[in-house]
Amino acid sequence: MDTQAAIGIDFGGTTIKSAIVEKGVVLQRGAIIDTQGVGDSTALITALEREIAHLRAQHGNIVALGIGLPGLVDSAGGIVHRLSNVPGWTDVPLRDLLRRRTGLAAMIENDANAMAYGEWKYGAARDGTNVVCITLGTGVGGGLILNGELYRGSNLGAGEVGQMSIDLRGRPGNYGNLGALEKYVGNVQITERAHAFYARSAEPRDLGRCTPAELSTAARAGDPIALGIWQEVGTEIGAALASVVWLLNPDAIVIGGGIANAGELVFEPIRRTIAERTISVLSEELNIVPAQLGNDAGIIGSAELALDTAR
Amino acid sequence: MDTQAAIGIDFGGTTIKSAIVEKGVVLQRGAIIDTQGVGDSTALITALEREIAHLRAQHGNIVALGIGLPGLVDSAGGIVHRLSNVPGWTDVPLRDLLRRRTGLAAMIENDANAMAYGEWKYGAARDGTNVVCITLGTGVGGGLILNGELYRGSNLGAGEVGQMSIDLRGRPGNYGNLGALEKYVGNVQITERAHAFYARSAEPRDLGRCTPAELSTAARAGDPIALGIWQEVGTEIGAALASVVWLLNPDAIVIGGGIANAGELVFEPIRRTIAERTISVLSEELNIVPAQLGNDAGIIGSAELALDTAR
Numbered sequence: 001m002d003t004q005a006a007i008g009i010d011f012g013g014t015t016i017k018s019a020i021v022e023k024g025v026v027l028q029r030g031a032i033i034d035t036q037g038v039g040d041s042t043a044l045i046t047a048l049e050r051e052i053a054h055l056r057a058q059h060g061n062i063v064a065l066g067i068g069l070p071g072l073v074d075s076a077g078g079i080v081h082r083l084s085n086v087p088g089w090t091d092v093p094l095r096d097l098l099r100r101r102t103g104l105a106a107m108i109e110n111d112a113n114a115m116a117y118g119e120w121k122y123g124a125a126r127d128g129t130n131v132v133c134i135t136l137g138t139g140v141g142g143g144l145i146l147n148g149e150l151y152r153g154s155n156l157g158a159g160e161v162g163q164m165s166i167d168l169r170g171r172p173g174n175y176g177n178l179g180a181l182e183k184y185v186g187n188v189q190i191t192e193r194a195h196a197f198y199a200r201s202a203e204p205r206d207l208g209r210c211t212p213a214e215l216s217t218a219a220r221a222g223d224p225i226a227l228g229i230w231q232e233v234g235t236e237i238g239a240a241l242a243s244v245v246w247l248l249n250p251d252a253i254v255i256g257g258g259i260a261n262a263g264e265l266v267f268e269p270i271r272r273t274i275a276e277r278t279i280s281v282l283s284e285e286l287n288i289v290p291a292q293l294g295n296d297a298g299i300i301g302s303a304e305l306a307l308d309t310a311r
Numbered sequence: 312m313d314t315q316a317a318i319g320i321d322f323g324g325t326t327i328k329s330a331i332v333e334k335g336v337v338l339q340r341g342a343i344i345d346t347q348g349v350g351d352s353t354a355l356i357t358a359l360e361r362e363i364a365h366l367r368a369q370h371g372n373i374v375a376l377g378i379g380l381p382g383l384v385d386s387a388g389g390i391v392h393r394l395s396n397v398p399g400w401t402d403v404p405l406r407d408l409l410r411r412r413t414g415l416a417a418m419i420e421n422d423a424n425a426m427a428y429g430e431w432k433y434g435a436a437r438d439g440t441n442v443v444c445i446t447l448g449t450g451v452g453g454g455l456i457l458n459g460e461l462y463r464g465s466n467l468g469a470g471e472v473g474q475m476s477i478d479l480r481g482r483p484g485n486y487g488n489l490g491a492l493e494k495y496v497g498n499v500q501i502t503e504r505a506h507a508f509y510a511r512s513a514e515p516r517d518l519g520r521c522t523p524a525e526l527s528t529a530a531r532a533g534d535p536i537a538l539g540i541w542q543e544v545g546t547e548i549g550a551a552l553a554s555v556v557w558l559l560n561p562d563a564i565v566i567g568g569g570i571a572n573a574g575e576l577v578f579e580p581i582r583r584t585i586a587e588r589t590i591s592v593l594s595e596e597l598n599i600v601p602a603q604l605g606n607d608a609g610i611i612g613s614a615e616l617a618l619d620t621a622r
Contacts, residue, residue, distance in 0.1 A: 153560025168550035239479035249464025
């Protein structure tokens with residue numbers, strides 16, 4: 001008999017990716033679905049079903065199905081309350097719909113939680129007991145593993161590191177907090193900050209040359225403005241994480257998302273800031289590491305969560 | 312047969328209080344020991360033993376002994392690494408010493424964790440699943456109950472809400488963090504802030520009339536400076552707690568310690584700030600409540616933790 005496998009689905013605002021996952025390894029990928037191009041939620045669910053059937057035909061022992069979605073997801077009740085950047089998903093009982101239509105043990109989860117679960121079970125934080133996982137991109141998301149379990153919070157809303165404040169009188173975040181971290185270190189904010197710095201310099205750059213990827217290239221070539229920006233961004237991320245460390249005393253912090261591609265340019269100031277702003281008992285054994293599963297973290301995490309929940 | 316009872320001990324920087332506790336109720340108190348007046352750790356442990364023997368003579372079924380201590384306490388290994396404000400306690404294997412000398416199932420714990428445990432089992436947060444407990448006094452301490460268990464963190468250092476930052480460029484805290492909450496809302500800081508405000512007013516006050524207790528009295532009499540200070544203090548505490556809520560999505564926040572005696576003067580701005588800076592799914596079902604066990608939280612929590620650990 002084949003080892004038990006699951007289908008993991010990463011439901012993003014732009015694309016939906018799926019794959020067969022066995023023991024944390026992607027065996028076979030499904031076709032990519034265009035999230036915005038297929039139609040309403042009913043049409044999308046039908047497209048998902050088709051992809052699921054296609055994947056099942058290629059493996060003999062698929063027993064579960066997990067989906068990570070960006071938004072307010074009630075994993076206990078199986079309801080998608082609403083999705084960020086995808087209209088038409090209001091209180092959709094997605095888990096039970098898929099259970100009925102596929103006969104698989106289905107599971108839905110917030111995408112950041114699914115990624116944290118993947119990185120914890122098979123990625124950068126394997127064997128961790130208390131793990132904080134953040135993703136740095138357009139926004140800043142997060143998921144928590146505490147006492148060796150996915151921690152969801154009382155209303156399944158925990159882990160929002162991007163909404164934590166670094167300045168009680170700072171910039172308003174999208175959800176009401178002043179000084180919300182993601183209003184400083186989101187992609188757009190980094191780009192705008194760089195643009196403003198270069199505008200005051202001898203070599204102004206247009207916005208397209210101020211993206212995080214361009215800033216990494218420039219910094220690696222020794223550009224002092226780009227180097228300075230990564231120091232600032234890393235210090236701000238580190239300041240927020242220092243508060244997380246004082247509160248949760250984790251053994252690992254996993255950092256993923258596009259910004260993490262800046263590598264040591266951003267990891268160095270993050271590590272330094274956390275070490276400076278906490279004490280050795282909290283920081284010395286703390287691993288601050290890049291995510292390992294890359295774009296597959298959501299697929300792998302969703303699949304494994306579905307398998308573990310079905311067991 | 313009597314119900315099983317435990318001795319709970321609240322080891323403070325000034326006094327050590329003990330009592331017999333049964334089902335969360337203090338049955339009988341021991342004599343208060345002067346923490347600084349007895350001598351070194353050996354002398355203090357002997358004094359504790361005497362008090363324990365005295366209490367045991369008064370109840371037929373004492374099976375456990377719990378001590379909450381202010382400092383770095385390894386509850387798993389039973390070692391007191393060091394105590395805040397009490398010299399001479401370096402790596403004392405207190406739990407095993409007491410086990411050997413008393414024959415009781417002994418347990419040691421950080422005092423803020425013990426208080427959180429007490430408030431969760433028998434106080435303001437009974438039946439909570441995810442509870443954040445903070446104490447506002449000279450410093451700001453905290454303890455966490457997550458997924459229905461005391462959460463200690465990877466190095467037993469979790470829960471330090473007072474060291475979380477409200478301003479990444481703010482005042483340096485005692486342990487390295489910039490903008491550490493307790494450097495704004497500790498007793499001394501509140502007093503100094505009030506003193507500075509009154510100094511610029513038509514009615515300056517000396518420091519002795521700027522204590523939190525005096526400010527409560529003045530605010531209740533309508534004094535606008537005192538009212539304004541409580542608003543500021545509550546906003547700062549609320550700002551830190553809003554970040555905690557984004558990260559942990561708890562169902563209850565319990566607030567104790569001397570500052571909490573200001574009652575609605577400080578609870579109103581705390582509640583308002585958290586509601587303004589989070590979203591309804593996180594704040595609407597969140598109970599923000601005063602501690603109920605008062606000065607007995609540490610005694611009750613230590614005793615119950617010892618009983619539950621022994622079971």
